[in-house]
Amino acid sequence: xxxxxxxxxxxxxxxxxxxxxxxxxxxxxxxxxxxxxxGGHILLExxxxxxxxxxxxxxxxxxxxAFKRIQFTPDLLPGxxxxxxxxxxKTLTFSTVKGPIFANVVLAxxxxxxxxxxxxxxxxxxxxxxxxxxxxxxxxxDPFVVLATMNPVDGEGTYALPFAQMDRFLVKLLVxxxxxxxxLTIVERFAGAEPALxxxxxxxxxxxAWRAQARAMHIDARVRDYLVDIVRATRVPNPYVDRGASPRxxxxxxxxxxxxxLLDERNFVTPDDVRDAAPGALRHxxxxxxxxxxxxxxxxxxxxxxxxxxxAP
Amino acid sequence: MARLAPHALVAALAxxxxxxxxxxxxxxLPRVHVEAISLRPDRASVAVRMPFHVRLHVxxxxxxxxxxxxxxxxxxxxxxxxxxxxxxxxVSAGGSDFTEDLALVADRPGIVTLSNxxxxxxxxxxxxxxxxxxxxxxxxxVGPSVAERVAEANRALLARIGWSLxxxxxxxxxxxxxxxxxxxxxxxxxKPVPVVPPLVTKPVAxxxxxxxxxxxxxxxxxxRRTRARGDAVEVRTQLFALAGVASGRTLRDALxxxxxxxxxRALIAAERAAFASDADLPAGIDAVVxxxxxxxxxx
Numbered sequence: 001x002x003x004x005x006x007x008x009x010x011x012x013x014x015x016x017x018x019x020x021x022x023x024x025x026x027x028x029x030x031x032x033x034x035x036x037x038x039g040g041h042i043l044l045e046x047x048x049x050x051x052x053x054x055x056x057x058x059x060x061x062x063x064x065x066a067f068k069r070i071q072f073t074p075d076l077l078p079g080x081x082x083x084x085x086x087x088x089x090k091t092l093t094f095s096t097v098k099g100p101i102f103a104n105v106v107l108a109x110x111x112x113x114x115x116x117x118x119x120x121x122x123x124x125x126x127x128x129x130x131x132x133x134x135x136x137x138x139x140x141x142d143p144f145v146v147l148a149t150m151n152p153v154d155g156e157g158t159y160a161l162p163f164a165q166m167d168r169f170l171v172k173l174l175v176x177x178x179x180x181x182x183x184l185t186i187v188e189r190f191a192g193a194e195p196a197l198x199x200x201x202x203x204x205x206x207x208x209a210w211r212a213q214a215r216a217m218h219i220d221a222r223v224r225d226y227l228v229d230i231v232r233a234t235r236v237p238n239p240y241v242d243r244g245a246s247p248r249x250x251x252x253x254x255x256x257x258x259x260x261x262l263l264d265e266r267n268f269v270t271p272d273d274v275r276d277a278a279p280g281a282l283r284h285x286x287x288x289x290x291x292x293x294x295x296x297x298x299x300x301x302x303x304x305x306x307x308x309x310x311x312a313p
Numbered sequence: 314m315a316r317l318a319p320h321a322l323v324a325a326l327a328x329x330x331x332x333x334x335x336x337x338x339x340x341x342l343p344r345v346h347v348e349a350i351s352l353r354p355d356r357a358s359v360a361v362r363m364p365f366h367v368r369l370h371v372x373x374x375x376x377x378x379x380x381x382x383x384x385x386x387x388x389x390x391x392x393x394x395x396x397x398x399x400x401x402x403x404v405s406a407g408g409s410d411f412t413e414d415l416a417l418v419a420d421r422p423g424i425v426t427l428s429n430x431x432x433x434x435x436x437x438x439x440x441x442x443x444x445x446x447x448x449x450x451x452x453x454x455v456g457p458s459v460a461e462r463v464a465e466a467n468r469a470l471l472a473r474i475g476w477s478l479x480x481x482x483x484x485x486x487x488x489x490x491x492x493x494x495x496x497x498x499x500x501x502x503x504k505p506v507p508v509v510p511p512l513v514t515k516p517v518a519x520x521x522x523x524x525x526x527x528x529x530x531x532x533x534x535x536x537r538r539t540r541a542r543g544d545a546v547e548v549r550t551q552l553f554a555l556a557g558v559a560s561g562r563t564l565r566d567a568l569x570x571x572x573x574x575x576x577x578r579a580l581i582a583a584e585r586a587a588f589a590s591d592a593d594l595p596a597g598i599d600a601v602v603x604x605x606x607x608x609x610x611x612x
Contacts, residue, residue, distance in 0.1 A: 218588075218589065218590035218593075220587070220588040220589075222588075223588060266585075267589070267590070267593065268585065268588045268589040268590060268593065269588065270563070270564060270584055270588050271563045271564070271588075272563045272564055272565045275563060275565075311560065311561030312561055312562060312563045
């Protein structure tokens with residue numbers, strides 16, 4: 001499809017560059033680019049060793065932004081993330097030291113291992129896009145994107161993210177094991193050396209431009225109806241769902257669908273964009289019931305059913 | 314052996330009695346030596362509805378005598394005559410003989426009695442009229458045993474079932490034959506020639522067969538004329554139908570259903586015309602019209 005509002009670099013070029021570093025994980029790579037374009041934060045969930053951290057570093061490197069990584073641990077303090085004020089004995093004054101959150105791409109590794117007050121500090125910053133240290137309120141750099149990872153297998157000693165705070169993430173991506181062919185490629189490509197990160201594929205200015213283009217993307221009324229109906233379908237009484245997705249989910253789907261259209265080099269959103277965006281925007285916004293857990297119902301199947309229950313325009 | 318009806322026998326007996334009375338009254342009894350008269354059944358007991366025989370024999374010394382005219386047949390109670398065979402012989406040396414074999418059947422258990430068989434004649438030696446009578450005969454009629462009754466009931470039941478089955482088979486066969494004849498007639502029957510209406514009547518307009526491709530072309534013609542979003546959406550709907558995709562599915566589903574390059578191009582163009590902004594609509598409609606034209610020519 002044509003009439004893409006051209007920028008210096010297209011988002012598809014960024015996705016291609018990331019795919020050269022991250023073998024397989026096409027959905028994750030695409031999700032990272034979509035969230036970056038949509039201006040949202042990303043929650044990555046998957047077992048260790050699946051290149052989650054590498055993906056985040058590659059993204060930051062590709063757009064030439066500042067990258068910071070925070071390893072969340074139980075003894076972490078909010079000041080370790082946001083920053084603090086330090087007394088300078090030479091000048092006899094306090095100076096502000098910015099924390100690692102002041103970066104374009106922040107990787108919050110294993111976010112559920114830190115206590116609630118630390119999580120809150122991060123999540124508040126994600127929402128407000130600025131932090132207050134002492135008397136100073138400091139804005140985060142633009143673009144600013146947080147990529148938080150969670151490991152679903154080591155549940156002991158973790159602090160589950162509250163439902164309201166999960167809602168702050170635009171999208172939740174599931175990182176799964178690669179196929180056999182992909183794993184062979186990983187061994188061949190990265191057995192001897194550290195994988196090379198893509199450099200200078202796009203600039204921060206390009207990212208800002210993409211975001212502007214995405215916000216201006218046309219969504220037809222029927223497509224809007226479609227996405228709203230999908231979100232409302234999650235609220236239909238269901239024994240496996242305690243609470244459906246919030247209206248913020250509809251906003252998230254719309255933003256992701258716009259980014260998807262931009263990635264596909266179109267200037268209008270189609271029902272396919274919505275259908276592709278919906279699972280990532282819904283899966284962490286639906287509160288599944290205890291019964292779903294005890295009966296080992298796959299939450300992804302519930303999300304898929306809700307999406308499939310609505311006819312596309 | 315002739316089978317006599319009971320009333321015929323009664324008539325015959327009545328006639329014989331009348332004849333004897335006439336002879337007796339006229340003193341015209343034959344002057345013969347009646348040497349023997351006997352009445353013997355062939356069995357002492359018999360089953361119900363089983364035929365049995367009784368033989369009446371009269372021997373007269375004189376030859377050439379019409380004994381049959383002299384004999385009065387026995388009265389029969391409890392049985393019916395089903396046959397009567399009469400023999401008369403006259404031998405010059407041995408006298409005259411009369412034999413009558415009666416075949417009888419009893420309908421119910423009991424005793425069959427045969428009595429009063431006799432010959433009236435004048436004894437030539439004593440010159441006196443005598444009635445020479447045979448002794449009464451008795452035959453016991455026995456009913457069937459329980460086993461026989463059961464067997465008979467079974468036989469009757471089987472016969473009834475067989476009869477019913479036979480009737481049903483006959484009916485089925487008849488229906489089959491009728492159906493076959495009807496089918497054969499229908500197959501043989503030439504198709505009815507439609508009656509040509511008079512020329513004055515108006516011709517009936519028939520709806521031509523409309524294919525999915527025709528519907529696409531019609532919708533494209535409409536959007537070419539109106540350049541409206543609604544008609545562009547209709548083109549998209551008809552293209553989905555042409556690709557074999559039901560409504561409610563997406564472009565990706567439709568593309569997965571077809572490998573026709575021209576159709577795929579048209580589907581993508583229609584998606585743009587259906588969902589692009591109003592500013593982009595004219596270009597989208599132009600693209601749809603061109604793509605559908607290519608699709609039409611590719612056919």
